[in-house]
Amino acid sequence: MTAPKSYRAPVLADVATAANVSVPTVSRVLNGTKYVAPELKQRVHEAIAALGYRPNGAARSLRSTQRTLVSVLAGGTANYGYAQTIQGIEIAARQAGMAVSITVVESASDEHVKRAVDLTLSQPTAGVIVLEFDRAGLRASRSLPEGLPMVVVGGGSRRVGPVAAALIDERAAGRRATEYLLDLGHRTVHHVAGPTEGKHSGRTEGWRAALKAADAAVPQVMNAEWDARSGYRWGERIAERRDVTAVFCGNDEIALGIMRALTDHGLDVPRDVSVIGFDDQPLVSLWRPALTTVDQDFEDLGSRAFGLLLRQTEGETNLPASVVTPELVIRESTAPPPH
Amino acid sequence: MTAPKSYRAPVLADVATAANVSVPTVSRVLNGTKYVAPELKQRVHEAIAALGYRPNGAARSLRSTQRTLVSVLAGGTANYGYAQTIQGIEIAARQAGMAVSITVVESASDEHVKRAVDLTLSQPTAGVIVLEFDRAGLRASRSLPEGLPMVVVGGGSRRVGPVAAALIDERAAGRRATEYLLDLGHRTVHHVAGPTEGKHSGRTEGWRAALKAADAAVPQVMNAEWDARSGYRWGERIAERRDVTAVFCGNDEIALGIMRALTDHGLDVPRDVSVIGFDDQPLVSLWRPALTTVDQDFEDLGSRAFGLLLRQTEGETNLPASVVTPELVIRESTAPPPH
DNA sequence: CTGAAAGCGCTTACAG
DNA sequence: CTGAAAGCGCTTACAG
Known part of the structure; x- marks a missing residue:
């Protein structure tokens, strides 16, 4: 309960004094930038340890x-x-000896975007990774100054413009999931997407492409929020219809909500209705029935993004987009349609 | 595909030149620290906008x-x-106009702790919030220099030592959950905890206290990892025993794993065995049966932690610990024991 | 009210 | 190989 002593962190000059060397010499041993006599080096290290010195990053x-x-x-x-994704970035950054700062863009409004960008750029940052998972992120990436190392992360299959990109090919995955259902014998596949923000997501595009390629009817897209509750509400509506035999969902949570609503209304998944999710979250394999879904490796995505950023800070330009196509994981929630 | 122009961000002096005022004047309008004539202020703002100037945080x-x-x-x-928790911190920080940096402590080893602490302190930080959710975090909080604003976040019921703390009273919650099961008529309650790192968690302590207070037998603690897979394995063992009628789990994922194993082995939850989780993750209310669990408000925890840190940076010392007791959320996975 | 000067804690040429 | 000096982009006394 003593009053805390006012904290004056030791600075490089303190170390120099204690080690009886000049300030630049301390800097040199710290950064290993030039040869320093072993004896001085030794003294500097001792002084650093004794004082508990840490360089001032600012x-x-x-x-x-x-x-x-x-x-x-x-x-x-x-x-x-x-x-x-953030975890993937963090792990890669840690291996490179870097810390990561996170700024949330509260909405796609001009004010929020500007505030977030300003806050980010006022830190001494090596570069920025923008998660283009929503409109806020999309807007933010466009507000960044040119010349700053940056990479965008998203669900496309190719980058747009010259900025470096780490991508997951959602379109291919959406197409694959839909084709799987079609191959099982379903006449068409319904789709409950997340909120549509201006344009359709790659998942939705892939779904549509698969239906068209198979000459199947293209039902109207149902838009949910990203959460299970919202999926549940669509599930209740679907339970009342008899024409829906297969549903491809925008993410796992929507899929789980739909499955619960369906079973709550006396239907059986997958006997009456097949359901496919998107993401492969950890718990969905434990569900009853275990969810068939698309495995997105977000951690790998973050790691690839950091790699691209690092190469940019090292001066490389015009990097090719890094794109990965996620796998369909077949489990228990999908089956042929009822007769 | 033009080669990127090398990026030289405009600095305060550039703004001063463009606005035809002195450097300190720009600083003053930026920080609103002293009165500046409206006309100059206007010119400065125009120059800032024209140049796209952003202050250099370093x-x-x-x-x-x-x-x-x-x-x-x-x-x-x-x-x-x-x-x-990180989200709670981030939201509170954003409202205060601050960015948040995250450094992961890879393990509790000296090397990893030192590396993480050094990396953190080399950023121009206002203070640090340490998540004492595991041994790595615990070790890290002890390696921070005195006098630096800091707050620890954890599952205790009181702070230890003079450092500021935002807490969730896990002990009280563990006790409450166990008592609920006892009140339902179970003779005792088994416990599948997370990994025990040195000492038992508050959850485990609360469980034990409730059993002792009720004069019930105290079964041996079963230690799982924090994930569902590990819970599943314990569930298989439990399914083979006939004496277990109620299980209190260290977290929701373990609980879900156990429930799935139990039902996979032909048992019914809650008719044969009652299960309680810990956390109230979003999906557990959709489970069949919906999980009875303890609602931990981590976002609030993070927000409280940031509040304490802010007060410290404003010079307040000896702040009281902020502690909240989480609620038991009763759903479908608990019932009286079988006859 | 505004400007010229000093200085925060480092690194990077520049001498020796 | 090592040290004295300059300077990064700001803010904060200090003059006027």
């Missing part, structure tokens, strides 16, 4: 171009895909 | 004590509790 990044902070700009942090 | 924090970065030190980022 000062360091003011003078040098070397940065230890990479910034992430995202529409959120806690949803499955966001959290996993 | 330089700013070098000279002033004002910081726009708050650091989080944690053993992970993607698990439910971690992600939610």
